[in-house]
Amino acid sequence: MSWIGETVDSIKSIKIRQLLTQAVTLGMIVTSALIIWKAMMCVTGTESPVVVVLSGSMEPGFQRGDILLLRMTKDPIRTGEIVVFKIDGRDIPIVHRVIEVHERKTTGKVDVLTKGDNNDVDDIDLYADGQMWLHRHHIMGRAVGFLPYVGWVTIIMTEKPIIKYLLIGAMGLLVITSKD
Amino acid sequence: MHSFGYRGNALLTFAVTILAFMCAIASFSDNFSNQTPSAQIQILNINWFQKQPHGNDEVSLTLNITADLQSLFTWNTKQVFAFVAAEYKTSKNSLNQVSLWDAIIPEKEHAKFWIQISNKYRFIDQGYNLRGKDFNLTLHWHVMPKTGKMFADKIVMSGYRLPDAYR
Numbered sequence: 001m002s003w004i005g006e007t008v009d010s011i012k013s014i015k016i017r018q019l020l021t022q023a024v025t026l027g028m029i030v031t032s033a034l035i036i037w038k039a040m041m042c043v044t045g046t047e048s049p050v051v052v053v054l055s056g057s058m059e060p061g062f063q064r065g066d067i068l069l070l071r072m073t074k075d076p077i078r079t080g081e082i083v084v085f086k087i088d089g090r091d092i093p094i095v096h097r098v099i100e101v102h103e104r105k106t107t108g109k110v111d112v113l114t115k116g117d118n119n120d121v122d123d124i125d126l127y128a129d130g131q132m133w134l135h136r137h138h139i140m141g142r143a144v145g146f147l148p149y150v151g152w153v154t155i156i157m158t159e160k161p162i163i164k165y166l167l168i169g170a171m172g173l174l175v176i177t178s179k180d
Numbered sequence: 181m182h183s184f185g186y187r188g189n190a191l192l193t194f195a196v197t198i199l200a201f202m203c204a205i206a207s208f209s210d211n212f213s214n215q216t217p218s219a220q221i222q223i224l225n226i227n228w229f230q231k232q233p234h235g236n237d238e239v240s241l242t243l244n245i246t247a248d249l250q251s252l253f254t255w256n257t258k259q260v261f262a263f264v265a266a267e268y269k270t271s272k273n274s275l276n277q278v279s280l281w282d283a284i285i286p287e288k289e290h291a292k293f294w295i296q297i298s299n300k301y302r303f304i305d306q307g308y309n310l311r312g313k314d315f316n317l318t319l320h321w322h323v324m325p326k327t328g329k330m331f332a333d334k335i336v337m338s339g340y341r342l343p344d345a346y347r
Contacts, residue, residue, distance in 0.1 A: 060286065061259055061324045079265045079277040080320040080332055097261075097322075099279035102306050105272065111306070117261065117284065122301070145329045147203060 046141035052151030057116030070141030207328020268315035
């Protein structure tokens with residue numbers, strides 16, 4: 001347990017210049033992560049290039065905790081595509097499959113109906129009151145790729161925020177007490 | 181430099197990098213598979229064909245679907261999602277696609293099948309344009325991998341026609 005003593009000693013012996021350097025380094029790490037995230041947004045054309053699957057409505061293909069890689073292009077929306085959409089007035093994105101498309105000849109606008117693979121009924125009940133179809137502006141992206149299990153980290157941190165604070169606290173402690 | 185923490189960190193970073201690399205090449209290997217799926221759809225019967233109270237046409241069909249999707253399965257395939265959709269044009273809509281039936285195929289053994297069912301999802305038009313309508317039936321498949329890129333494609337079968345009068 002001597003590392004506790006060492007930790008306390010190193011906190012006591014901290015110098016301002018060293019502290020500032022470490023703060024800048026930490027800032028650089030955080031901003032480069034942000035730059036990568038924004039660059040991904042540009043490349044994939046959607047404001048959330050990665051989503052975590054939160055419900056079991058697309059099982060057995062997508063389980064809770066999987067990560068979906070999204071892309072949005074100007075291509076028309078067609079049946080069979082797995083799309084991520086948000087209902088007006090609700091925050092949570094939903095990932096379901098398109099089962100019906102009606103595209104207007106004159107305007108090119110589409111009416112879209114979706115359904116989760118594991119659900120018995122289509123999503124009409126999920127849409128806002130009186131809404132029968134989704135439109136292009138509701139759809140944030142199409143799922144093009146998939147990574148299993150990686151999203152559990154995000155789910156745990158959202159549902160038990162204490163773990164998030166513990167992690168950040170531990171990282172902060174590591175940064176302060178590291179000798180480089 | 182040789183503390184437990186440093187070694188643990190290096191090991192973890194290396195492990196995650198290797199795992200990410202393996203997922204990427206597993207997905208990439210899917211590009212080399214030779215895919216020759218085949219399918220046939222027959223309309224056995226038009227069960228009924230009515231105009232609903234809200235003004236839209238609805239038709240109920242019995243379909244006979246034969247398909248062999250075994251060549252779509254690779255070692256990186258978790259499941260194949262197959263569905264049949266009807267595609268047609270109307271005066272208002274340049275394209276209508278209505279999904280009639282779908283199934284999840286979890287294993288290669290189940291991918292060669294023959295099934296006779298009536299449409300799982302209701303075939304309702306936006307309007308009442310379906311009398312005498314020519315339409316295509318498409319069998320789509322969506323290959324969902326264990327990790328990586330998803331593939332989708334379809335076979336279009338044309339030459340189907342709805343009756344000229346309600347029944």
